[in-house]
Amino acid sequence: HAWAQTYAKATRDHPLPTESDGGAPIQFSYGTAGFRTRAEILHSTCFRAGALAAARSLAHGGQTTGIVITASHNPARDNGVKLVEPNGGTMPMALESVAEALANASEADAEAQIAALGEAARMVDASAAAAARASDRKPRVFVARDTRASGRALADAALAGIRAMGVEAVDRGVATTPQLHYYVLATNTGAPDAEADYYARLAAGYAALTEKDEDDMTETENDTDNFPPLVIDCADGVGGDKLAGLSEAVESYGLRFDLRNRGNAADSSLNDGVGSDLVQKARTPPMRGGFESLEPGTRCVSVDGDADRLIYFETPRSPGEPIALVDGDQIAVLIADFLGEMVREAEPYLTDVRVGVVQTAYANGASTKFLTERLGEPPACVPTGVKHLHHKAEEMDIGVYFESNGHGTALFSPAASKAIEEATVEALTQRAMPQVKALLALTHAQRCINPAVGDAMSGILLVEAILRVRKIKGSIANLYYTDLSSRQTKVVVRDRTTIKTVDAERTCEKPPGLQEAIEKILDDEGREKVRGRAFVRPSGTEDCVRVYVEATDEATVGRVTDAIVEKVR
Ligand code: 16G
Numbered sequence: 001h002a003w004a005q006t007y008a009k010a011t012r013d014h015p016l017p018t019e020s021d022g023g024a025p026i027q028f029s030y031g032t033a034g035f036r037t038r039a040e041i042l043h044s045t046c047f048r049a050g051a052l053a054a055a056r057s058l059a060h061g062g063q064t065t066g067i068v069i070t071a072s073h074n075p076a077r078d079n080g081v082k083l084v085e086p087n088g089g090t091m092p093m094a095l096e097s098v099a100e101a102l103a104n105a106s107e108a109d110a111e112a113q114i115a116a117l118g119e120a121a122r123m124v125d126a127s128a129a130a131a132a133r134a135s136d137r138k139p140r141v142f143v144a145r146d147t148r149a150s151g152r153a154l155a156d157a158a159l160a161g162i163r164a165m166g167v168e169a170v171d172r173g174v175a176t177t178p179q180l181h182y183y184v185l186a187t188n189t190g191a192p193d194a195e196a197d198y199y200a201r202l203a204a205g206y207a208a209l210t211e212k213d214e215d216d217m218t219e220t221e222n223d224t225d226n227f228p229p230l231v232i233d234c235a236d237g238v239g240g241d242k243l244a245g246l247s248e249a250v251e252s253y254g255l256r257f258d259l260r261n262r263g264n265a266a267d268s269s270l271n272d273g274v275g276s277d278l279v280q281k282a283r284t285p286p287m288r289g290g291f292e293s294l295e296p297g298t299r300c301v302s303v304d305g306d307a308d309r310l311i312y313f314e315t316p317r318s319p320g321e322p323i324a325l326v327d328g329d330q331i332a333v334l335i336a337d338f339l340g341e342m343v344r345e346a347e348p349y350l351t352d353v354r355v356g357v358v359q360t361a362y363a364n365g366a367s368t369k370f371l372t373e374r375l376g377e378p379p380a381c382v383p384t385g386v387k388h389l390h391h392k393a394e395e396m397d398i399g400v401y402f403e404s405n406g407h408g409t410a411l412f413s414p415a416a417s418k419a420i421e422e423a424t425v426e427a428l429t430q431r432a433m434p435q436v437k438a439l440l441a442l443t444h445a446q447r448c449i450n451p452a453v454g455d456a457m458s459g460i461l462l463v464e465a466i467l468r469v470r471k472i473k474g475s476i477a478n479l480y481y482t483d484l485s486s487r488q489t490k491v492v493v494r495d496r497t498t499i500k501t502v503d504a505e506r507t508c509e510k511p512p513g514l515q516e517a518i519e520k521i522l523d524d525e526g527r528e529k530v531r532g533r534a535f536v537r538p539s540g541t542e543d544c545v546r547v548y549v550e551a552t553d554e555a556t557v558g559r560v561t562d563a564i565v566e567k568v569r
């Protein structure tokens with residue numbers, strides 16, 4: 001390899017951490033969403049991840065790839081690194097073991113690192129390989145980071161890793177995870193990829209989707225114009241600045257944001273007492289940002305530390321009441337229902353385009369039941385982690401996927417996009433105006449969505465647009481169904497790897513007897529009557545086991561949880 005020598009020399013300047021894990025070297029693993037751990041031990045990993053992203057650019061004939069330095073919703077002291085492929089997607093799972101071999105090879109063993117990089121530079125599917133051979137692009141990697149204090153130094157390590165491969169490294173500065181994914185996709189498809197272009201694209205999609213036609217205009221000064229500003233908890237993270245940028249782009253279309261926890265206050269603290277993870281799991285409003293003094297029932301959004309998740313909630317209707325949560329499941333149903341209706345209204349010009357939904361086992365059973373009835377078949381269920389959901393949604397014409405925690409988006413297959421375009425032309429020729437209107441809504445929705453990955457910013461625009469189009473001004477909690485009670489519990493065990501799950505994490509295959517015990521606990525409660533459901537799985541991001549229990553009432557959920565936790569310990 002042309003780069004082997006320079007790389008072998010450079011890697012010596014980026015040694016592995018000197019700390020060890022009880023005598024043994026620290027083992028880095030490419031978890032659910034990249035390498036993620038305490039920031040101070042990530043230096044060599046970021047250098048090597050930079051080299052890996054460079055190898056991926058080489059593999060794709062010089063198409064741009066990317067690196068994001070972030071630990072999302074995890075504490076400020078952590079950091080992490082994830083790779084972005086030329087299509088704006090996440091690193092293929094088949095490369096995870098290569099990435100781990102690279103991250104864990106000793107620095108003296110440059111050979112092992114070079115072997116792993118060589119493998120990454122070769123691993124492409126046949127069509128990509130052919131395109132790569134035909135390409136004469138100059139290889140390049142974009143690097144972005146969130147607002148963590150450790151980010152600058154780790155980004156520098158990644159930039160050095162890219163340059164060690166003789167590949168151009170572009171520092172894209174501070175950005176959200178979905179922004180960087182978008183930049184990579186945009187540049188490879190010849191679209192403008194500056195930050196302002198990203199905002200302009202989303203804002204234009206929002207504007208077009210919410211533009212009023214004549215019928216609406218004649219309504220008495222449509223009061224949907226007077227939506228109050230949307231209150232957004234930015235988790236004291238990168239979303240603070242970036243949502244301010246988006247806000248400028250959408251303001252003239254009547255969408256206003258009231259941004260809180262922007263990371264610029266004296267008491268700012270990333271993800272600590274704020275952010276979507278807290279709001280969704282603890283079902284409380286953010287602890288800072290003045291949420292307690294909002295009007296009862298105010299619609300709010302919480303994003304996470306790298307702004308790829310969003311959760312809606314409404315402040316308590318009366319003192320002492322909990323917030324009304326609008327989690328990823330409810331957001332998915334809102335979006336899928338809207339897109340599904342547009343598809344139906346576009347008939348007979350649009351045919352054979354179906355809207356599907358992808359969930360995980362954590363989806364509230366009430367949402368699954370609702371969708372099963374609405375779609376005529378159960379939504380797809382896959383293991384936790386965006387990569388699994390995204391992958392499945394790619395198989396659908398229009399695939400809406402969301403995790404309950406707010407990661408998600410809607411994907412339009414190339415065939416569906418083309419069918420929508422063609423149907424629009426046909427319907428216009430026939431002057432079939434209701435169908436044209438529905439088809440244009442599908443076109444505009446695609447622009448309002450980040451086409452690369454789930455994105456809190458584009459998610460907010462899409463939801464807000466749907467609410468305006470549908471003239472929904474009141475509460476959006478439990479709009480379609482009422483959530484069953486549920487609880488997620490964290491259990492610390494000696495070795496979480498002894499638990500192995502199958503069937504999209506819904507069944508424990510190991511250790512022997514655990515699944516039978518769970519079944520018996522549910523049966524003893526009268527499973528059917530209480531609509532009981534429970535599962536146990538090892539976390540992909542923390543050293544713990546997660547227990548999920550759902551039933552019609554809190555008391556049952558509590559009893560089942562206690563009984564299962566006892567079996568797991
Ligand atoms: C990561 C995943 C998220 C998943 C979570 C589960 C991405 C971008 N993020 O944050 O999708 O819900 O891990 O963590 O894939 P857990 O296994 O610790 O519950």
Ligand code: ZN
Pocket residue numbers: 072073304305306307308309
């Ligand atoms: Zn995130």
